[in-house]
Amino acid sequence: MDRSFCRITGLKKxxxxxxxxxxxxxELPAGRVTALMGANGAGKSTLVKILSGVxxxxxxxxxxxxxxxxxxxxxxxxxxxxxxVHQSINDGVIPDLxxxxxxxxxxxxxxxxxxxxxxxxxxxxxxxxAERMGLGIDVRTPxxxxxxxxxxLIAIARAMAHEPALLIxxxxxxxxxxxxxxxxxxxxxxxxxxxxxxxxxxxxxxxIRRIAxxxxxxxxxxxxxxxxxxxxxxxxxxxxxxxxxxxETDLAPVVPGRAVVTLSxxxxxxxSAPFDLALHENEVVAVxxxxxxGKTALAQSLFGLHRPAAGRMALDGRDHAPGSPAEAIRAGxxxxxxxxxxxxxxxxxxxARNMTVPFLGAFSAASFxxxxxxxxxxxxxxxxxxxxxxxxxxxxxxxxxxxxxKVMLARWLSQECRILVLDEPFQGVDIRSRRDIGDKVRRxxxxxATLVCVAELDEALxIAxxxxxxxxxxxxxxxxxxDVDVAAILSAVTGPADPQETAA
Amino acid sequence: MxxxxxxxxxxxxxxxxxxxxxxxxxxxYGFLALLVGLLLFFAIFAPGFAGPRSAVFIFQSVAITGILxxxxxxxxxxxxxxxxxxxxxxxxxxxxxxxMVVMEQSAGVAIVACLVMGAVIxxxxxxxxxxxxxxxxxxxxxxxxxxxxxxxxPTEGRSISVGMTLPSGETAEGAFSPFFLAMGRHRFxxxxxxxxxxxxxxxxxxxxxxxCFLELTRHGRLMYAVGSNARAAALTGTNVNGYKILAYMxxxxxxxxxxxxxAARLGRGDIASGTNLLLDAVAAAxxxxxxxxxxxxxxxGTAMGALFVGILLQGLTMMNAPYYTQDFVKGAVLVVALxxxxxxxxRRSRGET
Numbered sequence: 001m002d003r004s005f006c007r008i009t010g011l012k013k014x015x016x017x018x019x020x021x022x023x024x025x026x027e028l029p030a031g032r033v034t035a036l037m038g039a040n041g042a043g044k045s046t047l048v049k050i051l052s053g054v055x056x057x058x059x060x061x062x063x064x065x066x067x068x069x070x071x072x073x074x075x076x077x078x079x080x081x082x083x084x085v086h087q088s089i090n091d092g093v094i095p096d097l098x099x100x101x102x103x104x105x106x107x108x109x110x111x112x113x114x115x116x117x118x119x120x121x122x123x124x125x126x127x128x129x130a131e132r133m134g135l136g137i138d139v140r141t142p143x144x145x146x147x148x149x150x151x152x153l154i155a156i157a158r159a160m161a162h163e164p165a166l167l168i169x170x171x172x173x174x175x176x177x178x179x180x181x182x183x184x185x186x187x188x189x190x191x192x193x194x195x196x197x198x199x200x201x202x203x204x205x206x207x208i209r210r211i212a213x214x215x216x217x218x219x220x221x222x223x224x225x226x227x228x229x230x231x232x233x234x235x236x237x238x239x240x241x242x243x244x245x246x247x248e249t250d251l252a253p254v255v256p257g258r259a260v261v262t263l264s265x266x267x268x269x270x271x272s273a274p275f276d277l278a279l280h281e282n283e284v285v286a287v288x289x290x291x292x293x294g295k296t297a298l299a300q301s302l303f304g305l306h307r308p309a310a311g312r313m314a315l316d317g318r319d320h321a322p323g324s325p326a327e328a329i330r331a332g333x334x335x336x337x338x339x340x341x342x343x344x345x346x347x348x349x350x351x352a353r354n355m356t357v358p359f360l361g362a363f364s365a366a367s368f369x370x371x372x373x374x375x376x377x378x379x380x381x382x383x384x385x386x387x388x389x390x391x392x393x394x395x396x397x398x399x400x401x402x403x404x405x406k407v408m409l410a411r412w413l414s415q416e417c418r419i420l421v422l423d424e425p426f427q428g429v430d431i432r433s434r435r436d437i438g439d440k441v442r443r444x445x446x447x448x449a450t451l452v453c454v455a456e457l458d459e460a461l462x463i464a465x466x467x468x469x470x471x472x473x474x475x476x477x478x479x480x481x482x483d484v485d486v487a488a489i490l491s492a493v494t495g496p497a498d499p500q501e502t503a504a
Numbered sequence: 505m506x507x508x509x510x511x512x513x514x515x516x517x518x519x520x521x522x523x524x525x526x527x528x529x530x531x532x533y534g535f536l537a538l539l540v541g542l543l544l545f546f547a548i549f550a551p552g553f554a555g556p557r558s559a560v561f562i563f564q565s566v567a568i569t570g571i572l573x574x575x576x577x578x579x580x581x582x583x584x585x586x587x588x589x590x591x592x593x594x595x596x597x598x599x600x601x602x603x604m605v606v607m608e609q610s611a612g613v614a615i616v617a618c619l620v621m622g623a624v625i626x627x628x629x630x631x632x633x634x635x636x637x638x639x640x641x642x643x644x645x646x647x648x649x650x651x652x653x654x655x656x657x658p659t660e661g662r663s664i665s666v667g668m669t670l671p672s673g674e675t676a677e678g679a680f681s682p683f684f685l686a687m688g689r690h691r692f693x694x695x696x697x698x699x700x701x702x703x704x705x706x707x708x709x710x711x712x713x714x715x716c717f718l719e720l721t722r723h724g725r726l727m728y729a730v731g732s733n734a735r736a737a738a739l740t741g742t743n744v745n746g747y748k749i750l751a752y753m754x755x756x757x758x759x760x761x762x763x764x765x766x767a768a769r770l771g772r773g774d775i776a777s778g779t780n781l782l783l784d785a786v787a788a789a790x791x792x793x794x795x796x797x798x799x800x801x802x803x804x805g806t807a808m809g810a811l812f813v814g815i816l817l818q819g820l821t822m823m824n825a826p827y828y829t830q831d832f833v834k835g836a837v838l839v840v841a842l843x844x845x846x847x848x849x850x851r852r853s854r855g856e857t
Contacts, residue, residue: 335739348800357726368722
């Protein structure tokens, strides 16, 4: 049976009157990494869900080699040779079990395994898989003790146990640091060499530059461009995806006003170096650094979720040491947390209710909420942030990731604050929404200080007047975002004593 | 192959944007339609069912369960669950009887003692859950056992009635005050003489207050936020622990109100009564999920759920169904309602993506 590649022709899928895929043609050769780019709503996730057997297609055909691919369920899709590793890593692993059980869980579910666990056989088999995949982990470690990156690799290793013809990776690096992503890329290179066709979905240009052999751009349910060859045309691919080129960010750094937040001799951890930092009115400061560099700890210190080990935080000259988010909010420090789905979105609420959660007091009289005032504000915010929805009463989960993030931003823009902290505001956000959010943040920045924590340097360059680099829980470098030397930032991000890795 | 491929995907029903399908209507109004259907059915086939007396009887039979169910609804809203309500109610009943019959105090003292007890138990439940991180089901289950035992200690396991012999050998001198008994027995005139029992007034007033609190005030809104995503709520500055404790307090206080009404109706502290309160109240609150397709705890749904069970049982009784079929019928209704809530609503939300 020749399963050398996957060929999709005339693929169609509609939800009601909404045509999501309109006759998509795509070939995925074996042993090549095909990067798939597309703004949210372009139909990427629908394509992935059809390939992984979650949705049934409305028309067209999918051939794996010379066999028609007709999955009846996600499990059937895996048996027939298409394996998908989804974006949310915890769907792929079971935290309470150890690595070995995680790697072998599909085998355990097969009838052939027998009734008893046969621990020794299980460990041996798991070790073999781990070794083949280059996982340097003791297979007896519980997954709950592992970091995000290891979990991701385990999910992929588990997928590879099925020896798929096509491996789909859906934004696999979205929560990995550069060094961790490197391990993933090494694994992908290895799988490629084994002749697996790989469909790699990502928003990150740095990933795509590193890993892609071909780029496919999707727009409005169709393939808008296919880029192959020795020198890939990245700008062309982005252009095809968006319908216009990435405009050079014409960002004019503003003149900072007086200092709002002054950090002096701040030690985030007992063993980290002390640092000073001042954030001024009107300016947007981006904090960048690897995962675990202390960006989030800094944001959380300002918001009352983390108590620094030493040093002083001052807000408008007065001591600022909030004991809880409620205190921080009263002092005028607002924070939009990272990991929208677990930290910000209230799934049972509609758009309007999600927006008003922190400041319900402002929308109520004698504790009674005024629905009309709430809706009015929500409508204005929907307009101002160009949130794509039918009305402010839509459930929050009916929105795309980018639009959900806009709602989370709107939540904190409805009131004046002294400092707005945005922790990873571009996580799982398509490029167009990312532009809208960045624009809005910059346009409203007057009169307050704004701190944006981002792992991606591109994002920092796009939004900030000043870029601050953190390493090992301390600020190690600062750059004004004008004709900035990207290489210098990268080396600061990587850190002095750690020369093994650069982000791009 | 193409015939197969042309079929619409089973899990994504086609749905005109903004319009509503039959499924939507069924989810939204199915349960209320069922309620109306049931009323019509019994009105036609059960002689004497259609009439104000029968209606009042139904209300009265669901009043105490309904009040408890409104309390448990508040704990469901914050993502918790209160299994202790039944035993809080019976404890309040025993306490009221003890205060008046044995300690010879007034009705006012008994009422205050019961309300304080309910609030304290609620706070203890809340603290167990919030501070000591005991899972809500286990904390309130433990509290339930504790109270079932505690309420029997003062009288060495006997029911409390006027003129009973105390463990010390003396005879209890106190009595239920007429005012207290009136809470369970007095009826107001409305059109007909002696039509509306006070317990029904209690149910309606408490129902309206709980509904207003949960739906219209910011505290109710924030309690829903806590129940949906406690972490996100905390990160918007919401006092998550405070609202959780508040919910258990409301639940405890309402359960003690229910217990007092029970004591007033029975005129004694009856060890054996109130066994069904917990399950009936929880069933009413869970059936409430299905009303108007809310798919979440809500005061209106809870009231409808309690009413639904009451109508069903009253109708069946009047059609001479044996008493032992009651629990079976209640269970069946609950299972159907849960299917409504979880299977159908889940299907709808998947179709909306």
